[in-house]
Amino acid sequence: MTVHQPTEAESVAAILARAAGRHFGGNAVIEQLRRESGGASRQTWSFDAVVEDARHELILRRDPPTLGAPRPRAEVDRSASIARGTEFRVLRAAFQAGVRAPEVLFELSPDDGLGEGFVMRRIGGTAIARKLLRDPPYAVARKRIAGQLGEILARLHAVPLANLPTLVHREAADQVAGQRRALDLLDRPQPVFELALSWLDRRKPAPTATPVLVHGDYRTGNYLADESGVTAILDWEGAHLGDPVEDLGWLCVKSWRFGAVDRPAGGFGSREELWAAYASAGGIKVGTKIKILATKADYEITELGAFAPFRVSCTARIRARAPARNSSASSARSSAAPASPRPLTTSLIVPSPPAATTMS
Numbered sequence: 001m002t003v004h005q006p007t008e009a010e011s012v013a014a015i016l017a018r019a020a021g022r023h024f025g026g027n028a029v030i031e032q033l034r035r036e037s038g039g040a041s042r043q044t045w046s047f048d049a050v051v052e053d054a055r056h057e058l059i060l061r062r063d064p065p066t067l068g069a070p071r072p073r074a075e076v077d078r079s080a081s082i083a084r085g086t087e088f089r090v091l092r093a094a095f096q097a098g099v100r101a102p103e104v105l106f107e108l109s110p111d112d113g114l115g116e117g118f119v120m121r122r123i124g125g126t127a128i129a130r131k132l133l134r135d136p137p138y139a140v141a142r143k144r145i146a147g148q149l150g151e152i153l154a155r156l157h158a159v160p161l162a163n164l165p166t167l168v169h170r171e172a173a174d175q176v177a178g179q180r181r182a183l184d185l186l187d188r189p190q191p192v193f194e195l196a197l198s199w200l201d202r203r204k205p206a207p208t209a210t211p212v213l214v215h216g217d218y219r220t221g222n223y224l225a226d227e228s229g230v231t232a233i234l235d236w237e238g239a240h241l242g243d244p245v246e247d248l249g250w251l252c253v254k255s256w257r258f259g260a261v262d263r264p265a266g267g268f269g270s271r272e273e274l275w276a277a278y279a280s281a282g283g284i285k286v287g288t289k290i291k292i293l294a295t296k297a298d299y300e301i302t303e304l305g306a307f308a309p310f311r312v313s314c315t316a317r318i319r320a321r322a323p324a325r326n327s328s329a330s331s332a333r334s335s336a337a338p339a340s341p342r343p344l345t346t347s348l349i350v351p352s353p354p355a356a357t358t359m360s
Contacts, residue, residue, distance in 0.1 A: 009033055012045060015112050016060065020049040023106040027051065046122060059102065062117030081237040084116035086165050090239045091120065093163040099156045100232050125224030125231040129258040133267050137227050144229040146269025149251060150277030152233060157212040157244045158282055169211055169241040172204040208243040216240055218247040219256040220266040244284060248274070
């Protein structure tokens with residue numbers, strides 16, 4: 001007699017039905033469940049929960065229970081992701097403050113058996129940069145997105161700290177120290193990166209007098225947009241307290257323009273357009289002082305910081321050389337794709353410090 005072993009999707013659907021029923025107060029039927037692409041250990045599932053006559057379009061963000069040996073130290077050290085429960089509370093505070101963020105509804109219970117996770121409402125739009133930057137339906141949105149991102153970011157930075165869970169406070173010095181630890185994980189010296197870190201360390205700004213909520217990965221690819229513009233900011237796993245300029249700089253990195261290199265603000269507009277929208281919505285006035293925020297800004301200009309290419313390259317090298325979490329997982333990957341990816345190598349030039357400390 002063959003005993004049916006439920007698939008992962010079947011198990012997730014059964015548990016979600018109980019959890020959704022508990023939250024909405026009725027019998028729930030789960031429909032159109034599918035796992036979104038990306039994320040091996042941090043999963044995103046899309047589904048509908050039908051409770052009586054109401055259909056709720058939802059998203060599950062989930063960290064499955066840890067199986068087998070603990071994660072290697074290298075993997076732990078390079079991860080700055082907050083726990084799912086913390087992410088839930090950050091999202092709730094942001095949504096309540098009027099940020100365009102998904103509305104979180106409920107957390108999973110440990111007894112559910114799905115690991116750490118929470119459910120939020122699903123929002124329309126796409127995060128695919130290629131579509132937003134090139135497809136005809138988004139022609140109007142392309143003219144709005146840079147300004148919208150500035151306005152949203154100002155509101156995000158104004159979220160009351162009293163409403164947030166405990167978050168790590170990271171300044172430029174912490175970013176430098178973190179990248180030094182990342183370099184230590186590599187199997188051979190990286191003299192160019194060491195030189196770059198030393199250059200940054202000598203020029204790092206003083207800690208900000210008024211830390212704010214920082215998204216930590218505010219860029220094209222991490223928000224949804226439709227034909228009218230930005231609908232929701234996603235991927236809050238890097239949230240922390242720090243300098244608001246960090247998010248402004250990271251958005252302007254050339255890597256996140258996806259080919260639209262002449263439009264620094266995420267591929268959709270000028271820096272000035274972004275900064276003006278940010279200031280008009282209550283954000284700090286940008287342009288009075290150079291900020292050198294280690295690894296978090298666009299190196300080709302010094303107004304907002306120094307060489308995100310360093311962060312991109314260093315992270316890619318670590319991932320390319322990190323050992324597999326277990327042999328079976330490694331075997332499965334090797335049968336489905338080429339062996340380890342080539343490390344990303346980004347040209348890095350460390351010039352003399354700028355002669356002036358004000359923007360033109």
